[in-house]
Amino acid sequence: MRFRKSLGAPVDEENPYWMSFSDIMSALLVIFILASVILMLQLMEIQQELKERQVQFEQEIVELKKAEEVRRTILDEAVEALRKRGIKVEVSENHTVLSIPNDLLGFDTGAYDIxxxxxxxxxxxGKVISEVISRDDRVDFLDTIFIEGHTDNRPLQGFMGKGNWGLSTFRAISLWQFWGEALPSEEQLSRLNNKDGNPLFSVSGYGETRPVLVQQVTEDDFKRNRRIDIRFTIRRPDSAQYEQVKERLEVAKP
Structure with a gap:
């Protein structure tokens, strides 16, 4: 009996497969715990990233709104200051363009000089525009201010084959050059740069492509379309950018 008992194998040796299964289960449990920890850490990182993006999104919204408020204020103050000087200009419905009618500039048909x-x-x-833009830190919210020339829709020859397009551009250039010659040095518009260090003002011409009046019959109609528009663009152009910022945030979500 003693001999048989001494030779009796332990239970684990009699069941080698049980030993292997137990080890596998233990290893799987460890792997599961590690995977759970890694997943939790990743989720925490993603959540933190989303919070940071949310904060960035909210900051961009605030900056956009502030820029639009600054643009509206500039245009409102310019209109009021000119009104007090007996000069009537017009502002577009979306508060982006200050329109100078031909009655204030006197462009004859085919002419571009002031x-x-x-x-x-x-x-x-020019003095008023310089004054209202230069207040506080308003320039930091602006990207480009376009001096845009326009014509009526009557065909025009000349301007090296550029016709009305060339004429409208020459009108904008003419006003810009006049301001450059007539404004005092401390009020020069060319001294102003945007936040990127680029010149704030630019000049462009649209010919007859952006009329105030589509139907042009009388001389009055033609005069209304001969004008200069001052278009103010902010660093983030308009409220449509809100959705683009929001889309970027949505893409970042898991």
């Missing part, structure tokens, strides 16, 4: 009789008013407009 007529001497209108130069005093053109100078006042």
């Amino acid at each position: 007529h001497p009789a209108y130069q005093a008013r053109a100078l006042e407009i």
